[in-house]
Amino acid sequence: MKKIIYILILTACSTLIAYLYVLSNDGFGKGDVAPFAVYTLILSTISLLLIRLYNKAFERVHFVVGFILSVVFTTIQTVIFVLLLWFVFGPWIGAISFPFQIIWIVGVGLANLYLLTTSESKFNIRHLLFVFGIVGISILTIKLVDRGKDALAEQQNFDIICLVHRPADTKQSSVEDLIRFGLTDVEASTILEQNLTGTFWTDKFFRVSESKMISTDYLNYDFDEMEETPGSDIEFMFGNKLDSTINLNSNKLIIIMNHPLKESFELDEPLNSSLILIQDLNGDNFKEIHLGEDKNSKKITIKGTDFRAFPYSTPILLDLKERGEFRLHGFQWMNK
Structure with a gap:
């Protein structure tokens, strides 16, 4: 069951973020979302080979170190995703109209946080909510700064x-x-x-x-x-x-x-x-x-x-x- 949830989190979150990105850009690149979802599903299924390794690593270290490891694993896993896509499609991956690398980092990161939270590590829901809270505050701060810059900008003519x-x-x-x-x-x-x-x-x-x-x-x-x-x-x-x-x-x-x-x-x-x-x-x-x-x-x-x-x-x-x-x-x- 954990493996199925892992695949669903990685694929669904990545696809949703890609869709929202396309939506915010007036629909530009909407034809890339469906293929991207298929690629993500395939690569997330291949990632199941790493779950046992991740769980063993999380169980043997302090929960803070476990969180750091999840970040490291996420980065490495995303790089592997991109390389695999490159070997299949070559330079054509540059034609994807949204930043799929960043989207994969978020999707893979969420899936790996799920593994960390459900493993034998002491990293629990409370720690997970704390992480989400920090990320949420950071995003809100960036949005407020952007709005402030927008308000200070001169009218365009x-x-x-x-x-x-x-x-x-x-x-x-x-x-x-x-x-x-x-x-x-x-x-x-x-x-x-x-x-x-x-x-x-x-x-x-x-x-x-x-x-x-x-x-x-x-x-x-x-x-x-x-x-x-x-x-x-x-x-x-x-x-x-x-x-x-x-x-x-x-x-x-x-x-x-x-x-x-x-x-x-x-x-x-x-x-x-x-x-x-x-x-x-x-x-x-x-x-x-x-x-x-x-x-x-x-x-x-x-x-x-x-x-x-x-x-x-x-x-x-x-x-x-x-x-x-x-x-x-x-x-x-x-x-x-």
Whole structure:
């Protein structure tokens, strides 16, 4: 019976955490939850081979040492889980859209605490509740700190322009070529001063006003009431049409990319000014050109490109004041 409960705790807790993580990210990665649950069930069944070893170790030491051992065993067991998954799927495990390593640490940790509590060790329910209490207080403290930071952040008002750069030695863009994307003379000149040859292209932009997404294509869409207009979340995610009739905000985040991104890039959000990001021709670094000195306390993350579906997508993650994170469909690629 103990073995069945062990499997249930590890599998159910890990799957539930993965599901909640996906839910908090607007459903991104929901297709990975079911396979993840199957992998976890298989690996938790293999872990039954370790139960006797764990029980013997817990019985022979002081309950405090037993708790420390459970943490050590959890770490080692999670590493084994990841290695086994790597041997089966190879680099493709990197395509899983949520942090499965951390999720497994929590799931395995809870299952091993169950073993510790039900073993011959003097670690009992009272100690278990104490551990849960400390963890709960720590999580609550982190949440309160995050809310405090959110409250201190300034309201967000800017447009995001995602420019695809196609390098070419034989072609030199002009200021007029960039102005047609809604950039000012200063912004266009600053970009061309970086010796970027080739062409630029985009047909959309994203607008953030008073820390909420705005749709200029569908004026009746309200970001705070997306459930009232089905499909509006897709419109906010994929952005607004950009043409000569659109007057862009004077404060902009201009992101220029020329190839897919392997590793995520995080930056400080500009405040009441524009910021130009230019991706290196090789690698995952960006050159930051600030057209103002002030910065908000919020972060913007350009996520690593998702290669699981074609065409490939490079998302942008915003942390909106009082509204949490929202994922934008920033760039789209035909080649890796």
